Amino acid sequence: MTEREPAASDFRVGSELVVRSIAGVPTVEHGDDLFEIVVGALERAEIDLRDGDVVVLASKIVSRAEGCFVDLGSITPGETALRLGQEVDKDPRLVELIVRESIGVSRKTTGALIVRHRLGFVSANAGIDASNAAPRGAAPSSGPWVLTLPRDPDASAAALRAKLTARYSTNVAVVITDSWGRPFRRGTVGFALGAAGLPVVWDRRGASDRHGRVLDATESAVADSIAAAADLVAGQADEGRPLTLVRGLAFAPSDESSKALLRDPEDDLYA
Amino acid sequence: MTEREPAASDFRVGSELVVRSIAGVPTVEHGDDLFEIVVGALERAEIDLRDGDVVVLASKIVSRAEGCFVDLGSITPGETALRLGQEVDKDPRLVELIVRESIGVSRKTTGALIVRHRLGFVSANAGIDASNAAPRGAAPSSGPWVLTLPRDPDASAAALRAKLTARYSTNVAVVITDSWGRPFRRGTVGFALGAAGLPVVWDRRGASDRHGRVLDATESAVADSIAAAADLVAGQADEGRPLTLVRGLAFAPSDESSKALLRDPEDDLYA
Numbered sequence: 001m002t003e004r005e006p007a008a009s010d011f012r013v014g015s016e017l018v019v020r021s022i023a024g025v026p027t028v029e030h031g032d033d034l035f036e037i038v039v040g041a042l043e044r045a046e047i048d049l050r051d052g053d054v055v056v057l058a059s060k061i062v063s064r065a066e067g068c069f070v071d072l073g074s075i076t077p078g079e080t081a082l083r084l085g086q087e088v089d090k091d092p093r094l095v096e097l098i099v100r101e102s103i104g105v106s107r108k109t110t111g112a113l114i115v116r117h118r119l120g121f122v123s124a125n126a127g128i129d130a131s132n133a134a135p136r137g138a139a140p141s142s143g144p145w146v147l148t149l150p151r152d153p154d155a156s157a158a159a160l161r162a163k164l165t166a167r168y169s170t171n172v173a174v175v176i177t178d179s180w181g182r183p184f185r186r187g188t189v190g191f192a193l194g195a196a197g198l199p200v201v202w203d204r205r206g207a208s209d210r211h212g213r214v215l216d217a218t219e220s221a222v223a224d225s226i227a228a229a230a231d232l233v234a235g236q237a238d239e240g241r242p243l244t245l246v247r248g249l250a251f252a253p254s255d256e257s258s259k260a261l262l263r264d265p266e267d268d269l270y271a
Numbered sequence: 272m273t274e275r276e277p278a279a280s281d282f283r284v285g286s287e288l289v290v291r292s293i294a295g296v297p298t299v300e301h302g303d304d305l306f307e308i309v310v311g312a313l314e315r316a317e318i319d320l321r322d323g324d325v326v327v328l329a330s331k332i333v334s335r336a337e338g339c340f341v342d343l344g345s346i347t348p349g350e351t352a353l354r355l356g357q358e359v360d361k362d363p364r365l366v367e368l369i370v371r372e373s374i375g376v377s378r379k380t381t382g383a384l385i386v387r388h389r390l391g392f393v394s395a396n397a398g399i400d401a402s403n404a405a406p407r408g409a410a411p412s413s414g415p416w417v418l419t420l421p422r423d424p425d426a427s428a429a430a431l432r433a434k435l436t437a438r439y440s441t442n443v444a445v446v447i448t449d450s451w452g453r454p455f456r457r458g459t460v461g462f463a464l465g466a467a468g469l470p471v472v473w474d475r476r477g478a479s480d481r482h483g484r485v486l487d488a489t490e491s492a493v494a495d496s497i498a499a500a501a502d503l504v505a506g507q508a509d510e511g512r513p514l515t516l517v518r519g520l521a522f523a524p525s526d527e528s529s530k531a532l533l534r535d536p537e538d539d540l541y542a
Contacts, residue, residue, distance in 0.1 A: 185533065187493070
């Protein structure tokens with residue numbers, strides 16, 4: 001997380017945004033190079049990255065490349081997991097993993113633990129994914145397999161961004177997304193699990209409206225909005241379209257990370 | 272809110288989405304016809320609506336057309352508003368209005384009341400907008416003016432959709448958006464305050480993943496994602512770009528409203 005407060009001029013709103021799902025991403029396996037995968041898919045789609053492009057990756061392919069597979073058959077739940085698992089009626093081995101990936105439980109309900117993930121955000125079941133989660137060559141007798149979130153999505157985004165910026169000699173950003181189930185509202189939306197290269201929160205405080213009145217609280221969660229937009233074309237289940245290009249934004253390079261989107265728990269009225 | 276559960280086939284994910292801000296929307300005043308304003312802007316932009324297009328309006332222009340202006344100078348705060356105003360250090364006249372627009376207070380903090388709005392959603396200060404809020408011809412001695420949310424955004428969306436569908440002889444949807452400040456996360460995102468014509472929540476429960484495993488909890492908040500995407504091009508302050516076209520989705524007509532996005536307070540772990 002950077003100390004720098006981005007100025008309003010760091011981010012400009014274009015009048016047209018294209019949100020394009022890039023086809024042809026193979027099933028990603030442990031050890032695969034995401035840079036090669038992204039470049040290969042862009043080349044097949046005949047896309048040259050331009051200044052201001054945002055490359056959006058579903059966290060699932062980052063997790064798979066990093067080998068974040070866990071065989072629940074190999075997990076022995078501890079006392080806490082056994083107790084919580086009974087309380088919320090959930091596989092105690094999965095609960096053990098949720099607890100290991102978290103720094104605190106926020107709420108409990110049948111089938112779900114709402115936790116503060118070790119990465120700092122609050123969501124259901126620590127973002128652990130139990131669909132499409134088996135690694136290549138998994139023994140038929142193994143599993144069930146689940147996939148944990150990437151170890152450090154901001155670092156993964158920054159590494160990929162550095163390579164893409166060098167390859168295309170231009171200023172691009174990378175956002176790694178996951179699905180978020182929100183308080184108060186039904187359904188999930190995409191959110192920025194990791195980010196590199198763009199002002200993640202667009203700080204409009206101090207800007208004035210058309211009548212010259214100073215806006216008192218206008219910070220726009222740009223990276224989350226990008227993630228939500230990408231989610232509309234990325235699909236979620238059998239589509240297998242984990243790579244999206246968002247084109248039409250204009251922003252100065254930024255060293256903000258997704259951490260800029262985390263509300264300080266001390267300021268959080270719902271923590 | 273409809274009883275119908277939309278099937279997975281009601282909504283298809285296109286591979287490319289265009290999110291385009293439509294210029295040339297004048298300052299909307301009380302009594303203006305939103306249909307005429309939208310059609311005029313589309314015609315100047317030489318856009319014919321197509322099947323699957325979503326017309327997205329910032330709630331502000333709907334409120335202005337409906338004359339939802341309030342002169343705080345005319346408001347006498349009651350006892351509750353005086354007490355709450357002192358507690359959160361906020362103009363008691365504005366607090367009075369927030370209380371009138373709400374059915375309950377969820378949280379309180381300096382400068383903000385998080386309330387359940389009469390329309391059912393939870394957000395800060397009942398969505399009352401204190402910027403760009405004066406009506407045409409407001410006396411210089413009047414005000415400060417604020418703008419409340421539209422009376423029935425779903426009905427406004429449905430009325431506009433009916434006229435657009437007739438005018439363009441095609442299946443379009445309308446989403447009316449506002450900004451939402453979320454628990455846990457910094458910055459606002461667009462959300463669907465009103466909707467008509469599209470499956471608002473895309474129910475993927477029962478769909479299977481690529482390995483045939485049934486997904487147990489995948490409902491996508493499509494209308495909120497559309498609102499978030501539109502927010503990226505609509506700007507928030509002096510841009511004055513309240514009209515956005517989202518093109519590239521495919522959906523069957525639906526009579527769902529934005530109410531489908533409201534989590535039942537009884538199921539809400541953060542209510």
